[in-house]
Amino acid sequence: MTDQRSQAEIVRNSLKRRYRKERRFRLYGMLAIFIALASLAILFADIINKGHTGFVKTTITLDVALDSEMMYLDDPTDEDQLSMADFVAPIIAALQEHLPEADSAAEKRELGRLIGTYGASQIRDLLKDNPELLNTTQTFEFLAHDRVSVYVKHADNPRYSIKVSEQQQRWVDELLEKGIIDTSFNDVLFSRGDSREPANAGILGAIVGSLLTMLVTLAIAFPVGIAAAVYLEEFAPQNKITDFIEVNINNLAAVPSIIFGLLGLAVFIGLFGMPRSVPVVGGMVLALMTLPTIIISGRAAIKSVPPSIREAAEGVGASKMQVVLHHVIPLAMPGMLTGSIIGMAQALGETAPLLLIGMVAFIVDVPGGFLDSATVLPVQIYLWASSSEQGFVELASAGIMVLLTFMITMNALAIWLRKRLERRW
Template sequence: MSKTTEQVRQSLAKRYRAEKRFRAFGIASIAFGLLALLLLFTDIIGKGHTAFFEHYIQMEVTFDADTLGIDDATNQDQLNFANYDGVIRNALRERFPQVQSRGQKRELYSLISTGAGYPLRDMLASHPALLGQTRTLWLLADDDVDQYFKADRQGREDSRLTPEQKAWLTSLDDNGQVKKEFNASFFTSGDSREPELAGIWGAVCGSFFTMLVTLLLSFPIGVAAAIYLEEFAPRNRFTDFIEVNINNLAAVPSIIFGLLGLAIFIGLFGMPRSVPLVGGIVLTLMTLPTIIISSRAAIKAVPPSIREAAMGLGASPMQVVLHHVMPLAMPGMLTGAIIGMAQALGETAPLLMIGMVAFIVDVPAGPVDPATVLPVQIYLWADSPEQSFVALTSAAIMVLLAFLIAMNTLAVFLRKRLERRW
């Protein structure tokens, strides 16, 4: 008896040790995953937080009519084609009169962004009386200047600025003529070849229209398909074949849907490239399996007693579904739809195949206007050679992650808020 008891104790001790090792491995795996996620977020935030700020340089700008080439400040055509770069260069030469050679002047002019003239045009259009007057203005700095002030200025070997440019900037900074402000244009502007002018608003609008088309198509079609397959479809080989293919489509690589959209919607139907309408249709095909599967699971979770009670009171099969089953299954359907939309929001490969990788400056006004989306915008910026685009890429990733986290949080909230327990 004692020998048997000892064997049982040894067996239990061995089992407990195995259980502790399993728990330790599980905790270590979770800790490793959290550490990797922390390192990823730290790297993205560390590189991207500087993109939310930009530097300006103070200058005494004279709106000289001869330099601008205009004589009527109320004439919109003259304002659009005026030489604003000329008055900015005049201001730089007045600030640094010692600069004489052509090469030094070229270096001096490059301190100010090529887009600094647009605010001058807007000011002159709003206040025509400024023509011929001098104003103290803050002009947007070039991206190389912005990078120089954002990073440690001591011993930067990778700076593209010359020693003369650094000396001029030091003089401006010592006199309080350099300031850092929030980069509002990052959230209000479209894409640009110049990093200091580039923004994500065009990509955000493109993502919005693309997701709108995807939602309007995928949710009703997916829910209708789930209801038919779960409540009305006969159980035969044909429906089994459909169910197997729906499950298989959920695992198909997203680029395959892009090739399908390229061949069918663009090649066969002749729809335009790089528009949210085509992108939304392609993403609808990709998200339909996810919505159908989650909707069917939500319908299955409704107790059969609900259906039996409704039919016992004389309700038709359609009334049972529309008045009783769907309201109870809707939280699960919405959760699946939001998760599918979040997956579609982060997709890049299918949109690259239908041409949404084009360089689009204008902000789209509708689903048929040329546009890009946030993931593709990130891809474009990551491939740009300028150092400033590294920060813009990380900042755009932060915005995209914020959208994805918000959508998944909404899905969890809806599930907790609307679910019913039986």
């Protein structure tokens, strides 16, 4: 009896130790999940805190008298006169109507710096397109200078350095009280390309460039990747050559993306002489990078199709090709689509390979085709984040939010397709 009791006590103590270890293991797992979620929440909070003001623009609305004598312009259809005319003077005069104390030459120059550099271009373009508006008064909505915009949006935030003078601050406060200066949704961000001035910079060019690049990537990587997966899984003989190919496909999935950029630079640009900084080359480089992911996920999806499907099809006289095309591929397609979308989402966020093929160039115009110079969202964010101007900091964070929205949407689409189309056996 004593031996039985001692053995029972040993078993109970052993069970207690095992239960304690299990509880500790669960605690460690929960702690790891908590740390990961907390880090993610801090990251998103920081991005949103810095980037939400990027979706807000600061405007100055003025009634501008388009006086021909003030602008030294008699004929708006004359290109020589347009190039020599003074389109800043009427803007300063319109500001003086609300700030009459600014009458010296130095104060007028300070007053003119409240408006962005593209304010004069707005007047010039209007008169060029509508010469009959000369010597009339028109209402303009000008974008405020970047420093003014930073002051309006972040005057109470010590992290931002206010670079407008005290006199300009008083003028801005007065114009804010009168409703001349206002803030609204930044439609410029989604309607223009890049600019040297943050207030006029947009991501439309980068969005279109990303779309064109992804279309090229999809057109190359999806059919080639699916065809390779089907061949390796269904038709390829099991020998040393196919084993070598399979090993290298798995290794390529782990190769740093910058290596594919070097490959694209050497082959597509150096060997074939293709143009730099165009979506076609960028899409081809990203297709090479995405192919291993699509092939691996495609093979996994094909393997998940039960052998009974193949056996039943062969039992009614279907050929090998008919079995694959009519039964295996349709049933494996949900998994193939999921892997392809995840691979495309990974390609959408890549920067390093595109930097090497020249898609880091400063692109103002929105690309109109696959052979036009373009940039992509990650590279645009990189360019803005590396700029020293404070306005570009919030634009970079806003661009990150847009990029994350696209990537989360693509991953959510992959999950939805998998749930919607998958078959349970």
